[in-house]
Amino acid sequence: MKWSASRMSSQAGKGFGMFEAAARLQQSGADIIHLEIGRPSSDTPEHIKEAAKAALDAGVVHYGDLQGLGALREALAERYSSHYGVDYSSSEVLITNGVTQGSFAAFMATIEKGDEVIVLDPFYPQHNSKILFAGGKIVNVPLKLVDGTFRLDAAAVERAITSATKMLVLINPANPTGTVYSRAELEQIADIATDHDLLVLSDEVYEFITFDDQRHICLASLPGMKERTITLSAFTKAYAMDGWRIGYAAAPEPMIAELRRVTMNSTTHPCVFAQEGALAAVTASQDCVRQMVAEDQSRRDLVVEALNAIPGVSCAVPQGTIYAFCDISGLGMAADDLAMRLLEEAHVAVESGTFYTSDSTGKDYLRICFGSEPYDRLSEGMERLTTYLSKGDVK
Numbered sequence: 001m002k003w004s005a006s007r008m009s010s011q012a013g014k015g016f017g018m019f020e021a022a023a024r025l026q027q028s029g030a031d032i033i034h035l036e037i038g039r040p041s042s043d044t045p046e047h048i049k050e051a052a053k054a055a056l057d058a059g060v061v062h063y064g065d066l067q068g069l070g071a072l073r074e075a076l077a078e079r080y081s082s083h084y085g086v087d088y089s090s091s092e093v094l095i096t097n098g099v100t101q102g103s104f105a106a107f108m109a110t111i112e113k114g115d116e117v118i119v120l121d122p123f124y125p126q127h128n129s130k131i132l133f134a135g136g137k138i139v140n141v142p143l144k145l146v147d148g149t150f151r152l153d154a155a156a157v158e159r160a161i162t163s164a165t166k167m168l169v170l171i172n173p174a175n176p177t178g179t180v181y182s183r184a185e186l187e188q189i190a191d192i193a194t195d196h197d198l199l200v201l202s203d204e205v206y207e208f209i210t211f212d213d214q215r216h217i218c219l220a221s222l223p224g225m226k227e228r229t230i231t232l233s234a235f236t237k238a239y240a241m242d243g244w245r246i247g248y249a250a251a252p253e254p255m256i257a258e259l260r261r262v263t264m265n266s267t268t269h270p271c272v273f274a275q276e277g278a279l280a281a282v283t284a285s286q287d288c289v290r291q292m293v294a295e296d297q298s299r300r301d302l303v304v305e306a307l308n309a310i311p312g313v314s315c316a317v318p319q320g321t322i323y324a325f326c327d328i329s330g331l332g333m334a335a336d337d338l339a340m341r342l343l344e345e346a347h348v349a350v351e352s353g354t355f356y357t358s359d360s361t362g363k364d365y366l367r368i369c370f371g372s373e374p375y376d377r378l379s380e381g382m383e384r385l386t387t388y389l390s391k392g393d394v395k
Helices: 006-010 018-027 045-055 070-084 100-110 125-131 152-162 183-195 251-265 272-283 287-308 335-346 362-363 375-389
Strands: 091-096 118-121 136-144 144-146 149-151 165-171 199-203 229-234 247-250 321-327 367-368
Touching: 018 149, 018 335, 045 272, 070 091, 070 247, 070 272, 091 100, 091 251, 100 118, 100 125, 100 229, 100 251, 118 125, 125 136, 125 165, 136 152, 136 183, 152 183, 165 183, 183 199, 247 251, 251 362, 287 321, 287 375, 335 362, 335 367, 362 367
Parallel strands: 118 136, 118 165, 165 199, 199 229
Antiparallel strands: 091 247, 144 149, 229 247, 321 367
16 A cells, blocks of 8 residues: 655655754753754743733634735734835734645645745755745755855856746755844845846744844835735744744735645644744834843854854854854764764764755754743853863864
């Protein structure tokens, strides 16, 4: 009996990388410091939890709007207008089960079999697996290194475009590299998309987690881009609501209608009382976000300083997100091997750069999540990592 669909053997998703190996080791009793998975260490702010509790007590427990809570969509549309100058209506916003469902719906609604999708490399691998599920073909375009930071190579993107190219995937701020793309870089993407009539899926889930003088720019706010951009974001990172699974997509109404056809057939709609919590997140004071970002910045500084003090390791300062993408080429060991040894011998879980790249670049990098553990645990993790990597027999 052949029970497995052919799409399962043809798609090359990377699963959850080191997280699964770390979980198994932790179940055996090891004290694992988790610097591999991009989950916030903070608790969800109290006023958000209280709003969800109040909704439960008020009987908000039944089926809701297929597109998501109307008040939440209106609040998000208003925020796009006031924060970015993008004029969305509530009908142009779809509430999703995180960016994960949003990207699945976007690819399923827009990608035909054989369509080519340009993915900037290093990339976020979960988008790639969904492209393949939809029948698309991934075309990896390497980013270029500028002073240790991965930046857009517009000429390389242009060279990769063929008659089959349908979409470009942008992650800004970028996981895993920590890059926040400049207005000039985004204008180059906008020009390319306009000149070649491309869609853009813009994953902006880290939009509020930027550091120093960096400011996130919503791609859809650029002239001519709202019409061809599906913008995805979520409450996952900025509000420490990863377990709530509430995200959103913003796009022209005809696109949203097609995405909704996918989501209504997979989950009907997101959890209704969780959406009440999300509404409180959008409409209340944003001091909680600013506080968590400040804490992330202090953790970033701790990690970058520690990494750059290790002989053979260098790390550019992340401009945003909760990740440091450090160069370990000076250690003389491939990232896959080193990440596994750090897990098994130092009990520190990090991700190999090969999880985020299609070529040999990844073997020289580790991704370290500085947002996933409290400061004291993060500090201990960096001490373990420093001690291990400073040993003479690492190679």
